[in-house]
Amino acid sequence: QSNKVASIKVGRVRGFSIKAEAINPQIRKEEAKVVDSVVVTELSKPLTAYCRCWRSGTFPLCDGSHAKYNKETGDNVGPLLLKKQ
Amino acid sequence: QSNKVASIKVGRVRGFSIKAEAINPQIRKEEAKVVDSVVVTELSKPLTAYCRCWRSGTFPLCDGSHAKYNKETGDNVGPLLLKKQ
Numbered sequence: 001q002s003n004k005v006a007s008i009k010v011g012r013v014r015g016f017s018i019k020a021e022a023i024n025p026q027i028r029k030e031e032a033k034v035v036d037s038v039v040v041t042e043l044s045k046p047l048t049a050y051c052r053c054w055r056s057g058t059f060p061l062c063d064g065s066h067a068k069y070n071k072e073t074g075d076n077v078g079p080l081l082l083k084k085q
Numbered sequence: 086q087s088n089k090v091a092s093i094k095v096g097r098v099r100g101f102s103i104k105a106e107a108i109n110p111q112i113r114k115e116e117a118k119v120v121d122s123v124v125v126t127e128l129s130k131p132l133t134a135y136c137r138c139w140r141s142g143t144f145p146l147c148d149g150s151h152a153k154y155n156k157e158t159g160d161n162v163g164p165l166l167l168k169k170q
């Protein structure tokens with residue numbers, strides 16, 4: 001995983017080019033599109049949380065980092081929960 | 086689903102408060118944290134794609150909207166694929 005933080009241009013104010021973080025600032029930026037696959041019959045636990053905030057240290061799994069991201073930004077993203085039952 | 090676009094503050098330039106879109110600009114903004122659950126035994130198709138770009142018109146499913154978002158921003162996000170085999 002790269003340490004470089006990707007940014008996206010969101011606008012221009014009096015000659016300043018304003019850049020914001022992308023949805024995915026850091027994860028596997030060498031890939032054109034980050035796609036992950038889960039074979040659901042191979043899930044070991046009754047409940048597995050998958051990250052949709054792109055801030056997890058264990059991506060594609062959720063490690064709870066969405067809480068810090070939501071608190072800092074006012075956003076409201078959360079994981080996808082895969083349940084065996 | 087609300088039509089209001091949420092924004093997050095990303096900085097300040099010479100008195101301008103700069104706001105960027107959140108990871109999730111539009112989906113279920115009335116919820117403090119958007120979490121979805123999938124009971125994997127109930128998946129009907131061999132392959133089901135779940136959105137991680139927060140731009141899908143069929144969220145939590147992927148409808149391919151990540152392609153437009155990636156092209157417009159230079160980001161590299163994509164879906165989580167759930168496979169039965």
Ligand code: FES
Binds near residue numbers: 063065079080
């Ligand atoms: S850490 Fe990303 S959704 Fe939980």
Ligand code: FES
Binds near residue numbers: 137138142165
């Ligand atoms: S539409 Fe969001 S990941 Fe495909």
